[in-house]
Amino acid sequence: MAGTTQLPYLLKAARQEILDRPPVWMMRQAGRYMKAYRELRDKYPSFRERSENTDLAVEISLQPFRAFAPDGVILFSDILTPLPGIGIPFDIIESKGPIIDPPIRSKEQVDNLRPLNPEESLPFIREILQTLRQEVGNQAAVLGFVGAPWTLAAYAIEGKSSKDYKIIKRMAFSEPAVLHALLEKIADAIAVYVRYQIDSGAQVIQMFDSWAGQLSPSDYDRLALPYQQRVVQQVKATHPDTPFILYINGSAGLLERMALSGVDIVSLDWTVDMAEARQRLGPKVGVQGNIDPCALFGSKEFIKERIIETIRKAGNTGHILNLGHGILPGTPEENAAFFFETAKQADQLLAVPV
Structure with a gap:
């Protein structure tokens, strides 16, 4: 029994334990809405330096943990981080996003990609995760994260963010063999990378297939x-x-398909009702989410109402409270603090009749 009490709260939800309140964290909880992050970004303007320098990445990962005590602390990184290790270089330009030059457009380029050796190309990931585990202890679960093959392939082929995904879809529909070869190589590299993150201290993995x-x-x-x-x-x-x-x-139209991936938890955006999502996914699949990030621009009373409504609809097993997407730049920090405070008092709030 002592071992169970030592288990980070988020892991209890992942194990489908009955809980008085859901664990809570936020996608992009380490980031631009926080004054401490903006100050550090001004001092170190390169995103890759911030995410690949162990001391900086640990500090940024821990900023929201110190400020709000979430139940999950996520590695500060980027989904593109492993790509140079297989032969796809990238850069991230502030206010423009990721750039991959040259983009992957040919069979020859795909053939030249190499298997991922994370010990060689990503040693800082091990250092960051090990340090986070030491710093956080059992007060929160440490989350690792990766991009899914389709989304990483889309970045690699488009060369940047896209609105219509025209280049990768054209390849999918006219040169499918080239795309499938790329997807296979990326999938195998990501599996290696996930194992490396777990072996380095990650207790939960979130995979982002943002563009699927x-x-x-x-x-x-x-x-x-x-x-x-x-x-x-x-x-x-x-x-x-x-x-x-x-x-x-x-993903509102894809929930049942997402469950077929074999994951334990489906993270929902705000375009689907939480109760309907639970019904569609069934009792064996956990859920995460799914409050609209713009709700945090509302009044505190409004934020509280949204939290309670979401928790009531999700039930008391297998739910991790989160936003339906990353917290937005410009979100008032005091509203983020209120979100976490309210979520942690949800057991008392839920006892109050509606």
Whole structure:
């Protein structure tokens, strides 16, 4: 029994334990809405320096932990971080986003990609995660995260963020063999990277397939789902007990398909009702989310109402309270603090009749 009490609260939810309140953390909780982060960014303007320098990444990861005591502390990194290790260089330009130059457009480029050796190309990830585990102890779960194959391939092929995904979809529809070869290589690299994160101290993994919501259901079944499954199956073969979360932006039409990936928890955006999502996913799949990030621009009373409504609809097992996307720049820090305070008092608030 003593071991159970030492378990970070978020892991209890992942194990489907009955809880008085859900654990709470926020996607992008370490970031631009925090004054402490902006000050550090001004001092170190390169995103890659901030995310690949152990001391800086640890400090940034811990800023919201010290400020708000969330139940989850997520590695400060980027989904593109492992790509140079397989031969796809990238940079992140402030206010413009990721740039991959040259983008991957040919069979020859795909053939030249190499397997990922994280000890060689990502030693800072081990250092960051080990340090976070030491700093956080059992007060919160340490989350690692990765990009899913479709989304990483989309960045690699488009060369930057996209609104219409025209280049990767053209490849999917006219040169499918090239795209599938790339997706296979990325999936295998991501599986290696996930294992490395777990071995380095990550207790939960969140996989972002941010752009899979731009696929039709039949294209999702061909281009996203099999490669999500390829990652999850390889990781579960060696680390079956590490909870796996899958997030897709704009996923209301894909929930049942997301569950087929083999993950333990589906992270919901705000375009689906929490009660309906639970019904569609069934009792064996946990859920995370799903408050609209813009709700944090509302009054405190409004924020509290949204939190209580979401928790009531989610029930008392298998729910991690989160936003339906990352917290937005410009969100008042005091509202973020109120979000966490309210979530942690939810057991008392839920006892009050509606």
